Amino acid sequence: MLRIALGVIAGLFAWVVVWFGSEKILSAMWPEFGTHQAAFQDAIEHGGPFTADSNILLIHIVLASIVSAIAGFMSAIVSGENKRAPLILGLLLLALGLLKAGMSWPYVPVWYHVLFTAVLLPLTVGAGKLKSSARY
Secondary structure (H helix, E strand, O other): OHHHHHHHHHHHHHHHHHHHHHHHHHHHHOHHHHHHHHHHHHHHHHOOOOOOOHHHHHHHHHHHHHHHHHHHHHHHHHHOOOOHHHHHHHHHHHHHHHHHHHHHOOOOOHHHHHHHHHHHHHHHHHHHHHOOOOOO
């Protein structure tokens, strides 16, 4: 049970580090991305107008897919098993994704909320299952 908890914690930590790290890298390499992120953050914190860029939203969905897969795989490696820890992590990420959707609902289109939250659980669990076939 402890290894499963450690796997979930490691997967969540990996998700957060890779997500925010990749956002910082994208913001540094692509100033429009950084400007969009800053405007979104300002709208969430202070209200006010915000126009979402569909291309950047699509990049976020791709990024969420990649990061969720990395987190699920990491969770399976640390826990030593490939079923429960990635599932619990996926459910936790789904809950956090729904919280994010609730906070940002008026600022981005519904399709973004649906796709972003839809990739979290299956990619986390699916990547966790890859652990049994991986050679490292």
